[in-house]
Amino acid sequence: MTPTSSAPGDRAAVEAALAPAERAVRLLGGDLTERALRRHLEGLAGVDAVGLEQRAAGLATRSIKTTSKAWALDTIIRLIDLTTLEGADTPGKVRSLVAKALQPDPAAAATDASVPPRVAAVCVYGDMVPHAVEALGAAHGDPDDGLVSVAAVATAFPSGRASRRVKLADTQDAVAAGADEIDMVIDRGAFLAGDYGRVFEEIVAVKEACRRPDGSFASLKVILETGELTTYDNVKRASWLAILAGGDFIKTSTGKVSPAATLPVTLLMLEVVRDWYRLTGERVGVKPAGGIRQSKDAVRYLVTVAETAGEEWLQPHLFRFGASSLLNDVLLQRQKLATGRYSGPDYVTVD
Amino acid sequence: MGARLEIPKTYKLYVGGKFPRSESGRTYEVTTPKGGFLANAALASRKDARDAVVAARAAVSGWAGATAYNRGQVLYRVAELLEGRREQFVAEIRAAEGASEAKAAAQVDAAIDTWVWYAGWCDKFSQVVGAGNPVAGPYFNLSVPEPTGVVAAIAPQGVAGGSLLGLSRVVAPILVSGNTVVVVPDETRPLSAITLAEVLATSDVPGGVVNVLTGSPAELAPWLAGHADVNALDLTGAGDLEWVDLVIDGAETLKRVRDPEPGVPDLSLERITTVTETKTVWHTKSLI
Numbered sequence: 246m247t248p249t250s251s252a253p254g255d256r257a258a259v260e261a262a263l264a265p266a267e268r269a270v271r272l273l274g275g276d277l278t279e280r281a282l283r284r285h286l287e288g289l290a291g292v293d294a295v296g297l298e299q300r301a302a303g304l305a306t307r308s309i310k311t312t313s314k315a316w317a318l319d320t321i322i323r324l325i326d327l328t329t330l331e332g333a334d335t336p337g338k339v340r341s342l343v344a345k346a347l348q349p350d351p352a353a354a355a356t357d358a359s360v361p362p363r364v365a366a367v368c369v370y371g372d373m374v375p376h377a378v379e380a381l382g383a384a385h386g387d388p389d390d391g392l393v394s395v396a397a398v399a400t401a402f403p404s405g406r407a408s409r410r411v412k413l414a415d416t417q418d419a420v421a422a423g424a425d426e427i428d429m430v431i432d433r434g435a436f437l438a439g440d441y442g443r444v445f446e447e448i449v450a451v452k453e454a455c456r457r458p459d460g461s462f463a464s465l466k467v468i469l470e471t472g473e474l475t476t477y478d479n480v481k482r483a484s485w486l487a488i489l490a491g492g493d494f495i496k497t498s499t500g501k502v503s504p505a506a507t508l509p510v511t512l513l514m515l516e517v518v519r520d521w522y523r524l525t526g527e528r529v530g531v532k533p534a535g536g537i538r539q540s541k542d543a544v545r546y547l548v549t550v551a552e553t554a555g556e557e558w559l560q561p562h563l564f565r566f567g568a569s570s571l572l573n574d575v576l577l578q579r580q581k582l583a584t585g586r587y588s589g590p591d592y593v594t595v596d
Numbered sequence: 597m598g599a600r601l602e603i604p605k606t607y608k609l610y611v612g613g614k615f616p617r618s619e620s621g622r623t624y625e626v627t628t629p630k631g632g633f634l635a636n637a638a639l640a641s642r643k644d645a646r647d648a649v650v651a652a653r654a655a656v657s658g659w660a661g662a663t664a665y666n667r668g669q670v671l672y673r674v675a676e677l678l679e680g681r682r683e684q685f686v687a688e689i690r691a692a693e694g695a696s697e698a699k700a701a702a703q704v705d706a707a708i709d710t711w712v713w714y715a716g717w718c719d720k721f722s723q724v725v726g727a728g729n730p731v732a733g734p735y736f737n738l739s740v741p742e743p744t745g746v747v748a749a750i751a752p753q754g755v756a757g758g759s760l761l762g763l764s765r766v767v768a769p770i771l772v773s774g775n776t777v778v779v780v781p782d783e784t785r786p787l788s789a790i791t792l793a794e795v796l797a798t799s800d801v802p803g804g805v806v807n808v809l810t811g812s813p814a815e816l817a818p819w820l821a822g823h824a825d826v827n828a829l830d831l832t833g834a835g836d837l838e839w840v841d842l843v844i845d846g847a848e849t850l851k852r853v854r855d856p857e858p859g860v861p862d863l864s865l866e867r868i869t870t871v872t873e874t875k876t877v878w879h880t881k882s883l884i
Contacts, residue, residue: 580824586849587646589653589825 266449268525269489279442286441286485292477292513301509304552305545314544315582318575321543322349322361323388325572326396326532326565328368329596330403330500336376342367343380345594346393350576352592358583361576363388365561366426368396371419378423385423388561396426396466400451403470403499405430409447416454419463426464427455428567430499433473436483444483448490464562466532467492471510472502480510484517494530500567505535508545515553522554531558534567540578543571569596607637607786609644609810610793612651613803619643624811626787629694637786640811642819645778648807649825652746652776655804660743660774668718671771673799675711678704681795685760685788692759692785703757707764713863714768721772721868729876736879741872743774744852745827748820750813751781751789752833758860759785763792765860766832767806769867775828778807778820782833786810813837821845828852828871832861 266277273281309317327346329338346364354360365388367377377395378385386392397419401407407415416427429451435443448467455463467487471480487495495514498505511533518529531554537543543566550558558564573593580588607626608615620641626634659667678685682704689700722741729737747770752762759782770777781789793808809816814837821829821842829846831839835856846853854870861867 586822586845587649587819587824589823592824 266445266452266491268491268527269445271525272489282441282445282486282489283439285489286482289478289481289485292481294477297477297513298509301507301512301549304512304549305508307545307548309544309548315579317544317547318540318579318582319362320547320559321540321566321575322364322572324559324561324565325364326366326368326534326567327364327572328500328534328567328569330368330370330398334370334373336373339367339369339373339376340380342369342596343377343393345572345596347381347384349572350579351594353579353583358580361579363391363393364572365565366394366396368398368426368428368567370402371397371399371415371422371424373397374419374422374424387425394425395423396428397422397424398428398430398499400429400447402428402430402468403501405432406434409450412447413450413454416451420455420457424463426466426494427451428466428468428496430468430470431483431487433470436474436479436486441482441486445486445490448487448492452491464493465491466494466496466530466565468496468499468534469514470499470502471497471507472504477510477513480513481517484514485521488517488521488529492529494532494565496532496534496565496567498533498535498567500535503536506533506537506567508542508549511546512549512553515550515558518558519554528558528563530563530565532565532567537566537568538570538574540571540575543568543575605635607635607790607810609638609640609648610790610797610806610808611644611648611804612654612807613797615793615797616644618811619647626692626784628691634691635787637790637810640780640809640816642816644809644811645816645819645823648778648809649746649748649820649823651804652778652807653825655776655802656743656745656774658802659771659776659805660745662774664719664722667772667774668715670800671711671715671718671768674795674801675708675715677795677799678708678711678792681791682708684791688788688791689760692787693757695757699757703759703761707761710761710764710863711768714772714868717769717865717868718772721865724865725869725872731878734881736881737876738879739874739876741773741869742875744871744873745775746825747775747777747828747830747871748817748823748826749777749779749830750817750833750837751779752860753782753813753836754784755782755833755858755860758782760788760792762833762860763789765863765867766830769864770830770871771801771805772868773872775871776805776807778809778826780809780811780813780816780820780833783810783812817842818845821851822849824849826851828854830854830871831856 346367349361374397399416399419400412469483484495576593577588618638622639623636624639626637685704686700726740731737749766751766752758763781796806822845829851
């Protein structure tokens with residue numbers, strides 16, 4: 246197995262070269278059978294649940310103050326996928342979400358206070374992608390360049406209960422409409438029934454559906470919905486499965502199931518990503534989503550990322566927060582740091 | 597039976613319907629006027645004040661949304677429960693203020709009467725201060741008082757005969773129109789305030805409507821005065837602080853501010869209306 250180069254500049258080239266399922270072929274050999282996959286996943290070392298939760302609790306006790314806190318708050322904003330995934334979403338709602346993504350704190354912009362950075366992406370349902378793209382205009386692009394990308398949930402989000410044909414069409418539509426990132430859900434029913442091959446094939450097929458006419462791929466985030474996987478061992482297997490099948494990101498949850506993202510689950514997924522990096526030299530992203538509403542919680546995630554995968558993961562193409570109300574809380578904390586007084590919800594925009 | 601082990605009471609804060617210790621872990625000694633030890637009380641920090649404001653904000657919609665009649669019943673219920681625990685209040689006031697039994701009992705009676713008096717105003721004050729305004733057009737024009745939201749209050753400090761009564765006279769009128777309150781009680785004599793909080797916790801007043809932070813007004817008041825999510829500031833007991841600075845801080849976030857006042861405040865309708873906003877609506881008369 247040859248480690249692939251992973252310097253940020255080479256990223257696009259690596260993505261283009263990496264056809265779906267290639268990772269699995271490299272790791273498990275050319276004869277990619279369901280049996281080989283099962284042997285690999287079930288052969289993974291079990292997770293020490295008590296140790297994992299203790300480690301997460303230990304990381305959550307770090308105290309981040311003053312200038313470190315100011316840095317952390319701005320980093321959190323740069324890593325947010327600002328999300329609206331409601332049945333009641335309208336084009337107007339998406340436009341206001343985009344406005345917030347581009348200028349999170351208009352009050353700071355109007356005064357001489359320091360202006361917060363833009364968020365990484367807006368995350369919407371597939372049919373809202375054209376509205377998001379239109380509203381972003383020239384600001385649409387790679388978050389590493391200070392622009393905002395468009396992420397779309399696809400594959401019959403959030404349940405994933407639809408035929409393969411429908412899921413692929415869902416994905417292709419979103420990519421054709423200009424989505425830069427696709428958040429897919431895995432078939433949890435198949436995974437829990439032990440049908441790993443089916444889940445694997447589906448991720449590979451969706452990755453293929455992310456291919457644009459020019460041969461490049463939309464970034465694929467694979468949602469494991471850890472709240473439905475019940476055990477840490479399952480989360481670990483699903484993480485490996487998603488990475489082997491070509492996922493660019495592994496994401497905890499849809500946000501529609503409770504529990505959504507938790508610190509121990511995210512820590513476990515970061516450990517898998519770190520192990521994958523050590524094995525292949527290739528960096529995979531992690532996105533906790535759902536239930537992260539307070540800056541304090543988000544800072545704990547940053548600490549966990551830095552301590553587990555490494556600080557180089559704290560950039561938009563390797564770590565994201567899927568959140569909606571988190572942004573306002575971060576802005577309130579920023580205002581508190583700037584003015585020395587507690588701020589209130591009247592001083593940030595309504596979502 | 598041998599001698600019983602003494603069971604001293606832990607006096608804690610009252611925030612969001614719960615009785616937490618200060619997040620800072622700090623406490624201070626509460627003594628009798630002659631310096632004898634009475635109890636350790638929690639010494640609230642700015643972060644406790646922050647948490648209390650969050651709890652108070654969350655409670656506004658429920659309390660302001662309750663009918664005026666219902667709020668009146670709840671405040672009357674506070675008086676009922678105070679009556680049931682009068683012996684405990686009398687004993688605490690005697691110990692804390694060094695007052696005679698008769699004076700302590702008179703203070704408790706006056707406090708109970710305060711809650712009854714303000715309970716009665718709940719569904720009446722809007723008739724008195726609201727209006728149907730005369731306008732030159734085919735409209736009804738109505739002005740009605742509405743609660744302003746979260747009120748931060750400094751209760752009278754060190755006033756003779758005022759540790760319970762002064763607190764009641766400050767808190768009850770704030771609650772009448774549907775505001776919620778974060779109050780700093782008498783710093784040196786906070787025990788009856790915490791016992792009052794126990795009464796409130798068991799008297800149908802929803803959690804978060806009243807939040808009691810025992811500790812130093814000098815430390816807490818600037819944080820509350822500058823807090824952008826506090827709508828009004830009642831500085832009744834802040835006369836010994838740099839209260840002009842507090843008023844300026846309050847003005848910067850557009851708060852209603854009530855200036856300091858010596859002694860125990862009187863019963864007054866004006867205390868209710870200080871923390872209300874007047875809403876005026878125009879309504880067409882076309883259906884007449």
